[in-house]
Amino acid sequence: xxxxxxxxxxFCPSPTGPFHVGGARTALFNWLFARGNDxxxxxxxxxxxxxxxxxxxxxGILEGMRWLGLDWDExxxxxxxxxxxxxxxxxxxxxxxxxxxxxCTPEAIAARRPADAQPGGYDGFCRDxxxxxxxxxxxxxxxxxxxxxxxVDIVRDEATFENATIDDFVIVRRGASPMFVxxxxxxxxxQQVTHVIRGEEHLSTTPKxxxxxxxxxxxxxxxxxxxxxxxxxxxQKLSKRRDKVQLLQYREEGYLAEAMRNYLALLGWxxxxxxxxxxxxxxxxxxxxxxxxRAPAFFDEQKLQHFxxxxxxxxxxxxxxxxxxxxVEPKVERFDAELFAEVxxxxxxxxxxxxxxxxxLGFLFTDDPPMEPASWDKAIVSxxxxxxxLSEAASEYASFPRWSADPLKDLxxxxxxxxxxxxxxxxxxxxxAVTGNTVGPPLFESLEALGRDxxxxxxxxxxxxxxx
RNA sequence: GCCCCCAUGGUGUAGCGGUCAGCACGCGAGCCUUUCACGCUCGUAGGGAGAGUUCGAGUCUCUCUGGGGGUGCCA
Numbered sequence: 001x002x003x004x005x006x007x008x009x010x011f012c013p014s015p016t017g018p019f020h021v022g023g024a025r026t027a028l029f030n031w032l033f034a035r036g037n038d039x040x041x042x043x044x045x046x047x048x049x050x051x052x053x054x055x056x057x058x059x060g061i062l063e064g065m066r067w068l069g070l071d072w073d074e075x076x077x078x079x080x081x082x083x084x085x086x087x088x089x090x091x092x093x094x095x096x097x098x099x100x101x102x103x104c105t106p107e108a109i110a111a112r113r114p115a116d117a118q119p120g121g122y123d124g125f126c127r128d129x130x131x132x133x134x135x136x137x138x139x140x141x142x143x144x145x146x147x148x149x150x151x152v153d154i155v156r157d158e159a160t161f162e163n164a165t166i167d168d169f170v171i172v173r174r175g176a177s178p179m180f181v182x183x184x185x186x187x188x189x190x191q192q193v194t195h196v197i198r199g200e201e202h203l204s205t206t207p208k209x210x211x212x213x214x215x216x217x218x219x220x221x222x223x224x225x226x227x228x229x230x231x232x233x234x235x236q237k238l239s240k241r242r243d244k245v246q247l248l249q250y251r252e253e254g255y256l257a258e259a260m261r262n263y264l265a266l267l268g269w270x271x272x273x274x275x276x277x278x279x280x281x282x283x284x285x286x287x288x289x290x291x292x293x294r295a296p297a298f299f300d301e302q303k304l305q306h307f308x309x310x311x312x313x314x315x316x317x318x319x320x321x322x323x324x325x326x327x328v329e330p331k332v333e334r335f336d337a338e339l340f341a342e343v344x345x346x347x348x349x350x351x352x353x354x355x356x357x358x359x360x361l362g363f364l365f366t367d368d369p370p371m372e373p374a375s376w377d378k379a380i381v382s383x384x385x386x387x388x389x390l391s392e393a394a395s396e397y398a399s400f401p402r403w404s405a406d407p408l409k410d411l412x413x414x415x416x417x418x419x420x421x422x423x424x425x426x427x428x429x430x431x432x433a434v435t436g437n438t439v440g441p442p443l444f445e446s447l448e449a450l451g452r453d454x455x456x457x458x459x460x461x462x463x464x465x466x467x468x
Numbered sequence: 469g470c471c472c473c474c475a476u477g478g479u480g481u482a483g484c485g486g487u488c489a490g491c492a493c494g495c496g497a498g499c500c501u502u503u504c505a506c507g508c509u510c511g512u513a514g515g516g517a518g519a520g521u522u523c524g525a526g527u528c529u530c531u532c533u534g535g536g537g538g539u540g541c542c543a
Contacts, residue, residue, distance in 0.1 A: 296535085
């Protein structure tokens with residue numbers, strides 16, 4: 001166990017697909033741990049699978065990291081460029097008798113297996129055949145027949161495995177291509193990693209990691225912390241096939257990085273002071289690996305949304321307008337930056353996602369806002385007084401000298417009072433006539449922003465529609 | 469099959485042998501209110517089962533059950 005040396009944690013994604021929220025959480029926990037312990041946070045690109053790895057996926061991972069504000073130290077280590085070091089390690093293992101060459105094809109292994117046996121595993125066929133190197137042969141690690149290997153883990157205490165239950169695993173595939181565990185062990189040693197914080201799916205292969213390390217004579221083991229998996233509503237590990245797991249998709253849907261980061265931190269961890277919504281500084285300060293939960297956590301988008309709504313409300317009006325603009329501009333007919341800056345605050349407490357802003361404010365940026373039929377029926381058709389009210393509002397508004405929210409409110413209230421209506425009732429037909437919907441931002445502020453001419457025009461159009 | 473991990477309300481969690489089992493999301497009700505939100509108040513619902521240890525167990529031990537992960541020439 002490593003003691004009294006500076007913390008060096010690492011995140012090592014494999015570039016085989018879009019950046020996953022589970023990966024983002026693992027990265028975040030590593031980052032919080034490193035930042036809170038005056039340590040380094042390293043990044044390693046585990047591109048050892050030649051068929052699945054692609055450069056473009058790494059780009060997405062880095063973009064996601066930057067979005068979440070997870071900055072890393074030192075240069076990114078690319079495993080594909082460390083092949084010689086991995087191979088050198090395999091040669092040392094070969095030389096010391098800890099590994100051997102094997103020419104068994106998967107088909108041959110399967111053919112040797114008894115018909116009633118479960119698939120998988122290796123029978124040790126080549127263990128003592130003394131095969132030499134060849135390009136179509138693999139290198140296997142000779143796992144001890146007896147003894148146990150214990151993984152010391154901060155979140156799970158320890159897990160002990162019987163060596164006899166571990167098969168001789170491949171460390172170099174045919175074509176002299178190093179496998180994940182080997183590369184992982186060699187590079188963790190290379191980068192002087194002190195803390196291996198990763199997903200629980202790696203727990204079962206950790207004895208292999210340890211066996212390799214020990215056979216290579218690498219000295220003190222790193223400290224492990226296996227994080228519980230993120231699961232879907234069916235309690236299965238999140239999968240890119242059936243679940244919404246792409247980190248950047250959430251950004252596209254209008255989630256804020258602060259909300260995502262805060263929410264992710266709470267999956268399997270909770271701050272000691274109990275304040276769930278918290279600053280990144282406090283998270284760093286309070287984060288302890290020993291406080292991390294062992295149970296799998298459900299990724300609950302509803303709660304994420306709640307966090308997002310909170311962080312949206314916390315934005316300054318200017319910051320909110322700037323953040324929402326990209327979601328609005330492409331979706332409306334006539335975007336007007338000045339007008340948007342003015343009305344954006346009206347939407348700020350009314351959306352959970354930035355992508356909802358155009359639904360709320362769209363009527364301000366078009367000549368002819370769509371009329372929502374149910375709203376039309378409810379607020380206009382079902383009242384015998386609405387036509388009259390609209391007509392009166394149109395003419396009063398047309399000559400009203402003080403075109404701003406409060407006076408408009410008072411004027412409208414008085415129109416209602418003549419009919420014995422409260423403002424809540426009175427405003428409804430006007431709102432629907434002008435905005436097309438029964439729900440929306442505060443009406444009189446909206447009318448002020450929209451201007452007299454447009455407002456009156458829309459009221460008249462609604463009257464025509466009633467008449468028709 | 470074998471190995472390993474996990475188990476508090478619907479969800480995320482707090483709890484470290486004695487608590488009216490706390491908080492947050494969700495859900496419900498009310499208040500506020502120009503609609504809708506925001507905000508505020510109140511409410512809803514919980515320690516998988518069975519043994520054991522103990523004066524006392526969500527908390528410690530064991531068994532079972534359930535769930536998950538691994539078992540690849542993927543990572």
